[in-house]
Every structure is written in C-alpha cells, then in structure tokens.
Amino acid sequence: MLDSAPTSEKRRTRVRWEPVDAFSPEEAIGLARTARISRSAQREYMSAHIVSEATAEQEIRRLLERILQTGRLARECDGSLMRARTHKADGDDAWSFLLDPDTKVIVGYRGPASSWFDEVHPPIEELLEAITERRRRHEEIAQRRLAREREAAERRASHERRMAEQQAAAALRASAIPAPTWPLMPEGQYDWSGNPALLPPRRRPITDEARIRRVGRLPHVVFHSEALNSPFFRDVPLENRCEALRRVLDKLLRAPTKGAVSISTDCITVSGQKVVLTLTPDCTMVRTLNPPRPGDSTPARYRADRWRLPRPKSTGPGDPEADTEPKG
Structure with a gap:
C-alpha cells in the first residue's frame, strides 16, 4: 500500500x-x-x-x-x-x-x-449481458444513422451531378453556334470593290461623333471578313457583299436618326435598323456586324431595297464627300 x-x-x-x-x-x-x-x-x-x-x-x-x-x-x-x-x-x-x-x-x-x-x-453476468445488449443496440442505431447519412450524401451528390450535367448541357446548347451554311469569304480585309486589302495602319482614335460619321463613310475604310460573313449577309452573293456593307455603313452613319454611335476605348459601335456593327477606334476598319448569337434562330436579313445609297452629289471645294483620307 x-x-x-x-x-x-x-x-x-x-x-x-x-x-x-x-x-x-x-x-x-x-x-x-x-x-x-x-x-x-x-x-x-x-x-x-x-x-x-x-x-x-x-x-x-x-x-x-x-x-x-x-x-x-x-x-x-x-x-x-x-x-x-x-x-x-x-x-x-x-x-x-x-x-x-x-x-x-x-x-x-x-x-x-x-x-x-x-x-x-x-449478478455480474446479468449486468454484462445487459451492457452487451445495450452496446449492440447503440451500434445498430449508429450504423443505421451512418447508413442514412451515407444515403443522404449519395442523394445530394447525385442531385448535384445531375444539376451540373443539366447546367453544362444548357450552357453548351446556349453557347453552341451553328456552323455557317452560306458561302464565306476568305479571312482578311477587303476594300469597297471587294478586293483583298492590307491591314490599314493604326491612326489616332477618333472621339468626336460628327467626325466619326464623316470619316467612317470614306473610301479608305476596309471591311473585315468577319463582318462580311455575318448571318445578316447570308443571302448576299460574295461579289456583292462589300457593296452591301458599304450601304449599311453609309446609312447608319448618315444621320443620328438612322444609327446611334457609341464610343469606347477599344471600338466604335454603330447600331440601328436591327444592325450592330463595330469599327476600330481610328475608324479605319469595320470589324463585325451582327455576329451569331446563341439561341438566335432567325437573325436579321439584308434587304437591298432598305439600304439604298443616296444619289451622288456634285463634288466641289468643301464637299465632305470629296474627302478620301481622314484628317489627323
């Protein structure tokens, strides 16, 4: 002791x-x-x-x-x-x-x-038997609880997988853009006549709307193939697309009642008549026109009678249409 x-x-x-x-x-x-x-x-x-x-x-x-x-x-x-x-x-x-x-x-x-x-x-034998039986019941209860928790976790995981698969499928459907079924022009830049053109040299950005409306309608502006291959021109033959895009650009820039101009640091956006096109900040190239949008099964379609060019004006000193290059 x-x-x-x-x-x-x-x-x-x-x-x-x-x-x-x-x-x-x-x-x-x-x-x-x-x-x-x-x-x-x-x-x-x-x-x-x-x-x-x-x-x-x-x-x-x-x-x-x-x-x-x-x-x-x-x-x-x-x-x-x-x-x-x-x-x-x-x-x-x-x-x-x-x-x-x-x-x-x-x-x-x-x-x-x-x-x-x-x-x-x-007697101790009875107590030990009762203790063993109580432990057995507690183990069974714990096992059933664990099984329920496991089943609930599996159901949650299965539900989350289904939701993730559904969301992925929905996102895939929403982002899926059908391949063009109309003729496409080779990638590159084109002038008003439809001839391949070089990438225009970078100029200073234009931030004045009036000047954008004037400079954007001059012959030095080139058209990117992404704009020419737009679903908007899906019914227009390849040889007529530059002319069609010239008509669209001219009408939207002609007056604020035809198209609205929005200026940002990376592009100039012109919208109106169910058309949205973008130009480079220096207004030397049309980049896009109504790019394909997911879920848009009936995009707008070009109609020549709606996009008529104005009658040619007599050129003379001070006539804006006589300018061929942007100033500045």
Missing part, C-alpha cells in the same frame, strides 16, 4: 471528466488484483464501513473488479486519474473509486454509509 495520495485541494481542481469504455473481464480482474491501495483510500473505506484492514482490502478489490466491468468510468480530460462508479443497477447511491490505471494505484474511495456487501445486487 502507498502512504500518500494527492491532496484534496489538487483533486478538487480536476473536475472535467470524459467517459471511457468499461474494461474487459481479463483487464478488470488483472487491475483489481494487482493494484496498490493507498493508505488514504483504505482508511476512507475502513472508516465508512467499520471494517479491518484485511477486510477493507479484500472488499475494495472485489468491488473494483465489478465496477471496472459494469460501472460508469471516466478519465480526467487533462490528467491520468480515472473515476469508477458502480452501475445504476447496484442502487441509487454510487460507490466510487479514484485510481491511476497507468501506475495501478487506487487513490481514493467515496460511497454511502452502507456497505455494498450488505445489500443484494444483480
């Missing part, structure tokens, strides 16, 4: 306990038979039940063996001591021991005035 035990002040400060599983019969018997009993624990038991040292040691070991297998066990969250209390089937009053399982020392004892051995209690 040990002659000392932790002070009551130190024991009072350890109040946080974490439940632990009961010992197996072999572990409980081995610990109960080989554990050292501190003098303070033995004296507490002797004074509580008025028994001799030999009887106290014998009863402590027998009771501890039962509690370790069937009782309520807990370990300090921040220490190594273990608290072992009797099973509820042994009575409302709890007989409990404080022990250190690592060093196999019984540190203290606490219980009611009556001795556990003065009463009749259920």
